Amino acid sequence: MKRKASAVWQGGLQDGKGSISTDSGVLKDTQYSFATRFADGIGTNPEELIAAAHAGCFSMALSAELSKAGITPERIATAATVTLDKDGGGFSITAVHLDVAVKIPGGDKAAFEKATADAKAGCPVSKVLKATITMDAKLET
Numbered sequence: 001m002k003r004k005a006s007a008v009w010q011g012g013l014q015d016g017k018g019s020i021s022t023d024s025g026v027l028k029d030t031q032y033s034f035a036t037r038f039a040d041g042i043g044t045n046p047e048e049l050i051a052a053a054h055a056g057c058f059s060m061a062l063s064a065e066l067s068k069a070g071i072t073p074e075r076i077a078t079a080a081t082v083t084l085d086k087d088g089g090g091f092s093i094t095a096v097h098l099d100v101a102v103k104i105p106g107g108d109k110a111a112f113e114k115a116t117a118d119a120k121a122g123c124p125v126s127k128v129l130k131a132t133i134t135m136d137a138k139l140e141t
Contacts, residue, residue, distance in 0.1 A: 047082040054125045055080040061123040065115035075103040098135040112139045
């Protein structure tokens with residue numbers, strides 16, 4: 001399976017602008033720029049897209065891990081916060097923090113903790129990132 005997205009950039013780094021599109025059509029010429037990446041401009045940025053991908057991937061991986069334990073969650077809500085830090089050669093994504101809330105009526109805390117740890121390690125987006133990944137996971141019953 002392969003998925004594809006594309007980006008077009010026009011101009012210099014600080015005064016230029018770009019657009020991002022996905023083959024699925026969910027993003028179509030979505031605007032991004034220096035201001036959307038490093039300030040509060042309107043549009044998206046690569047780090048925000050990585051955060052969205054990680055939150056979505058982790059939620060699905062957690063659902064799969066819970067299923068292995070015979071648990072069907074009512075709801076999994078994940079927020080991913082990506083940290084972009086300046087380093088000697090430019091910038092690096094140094095960390096991702098996952099905030100997870102899972103509603104499992106009558107949930108088994110031990111099974112929940114194992115499933116969240118396994119999902120964090122096994123999610124394909126987690127595997128591709130070299131960043132430190134931390135997590136706060138809350139079980140709602």
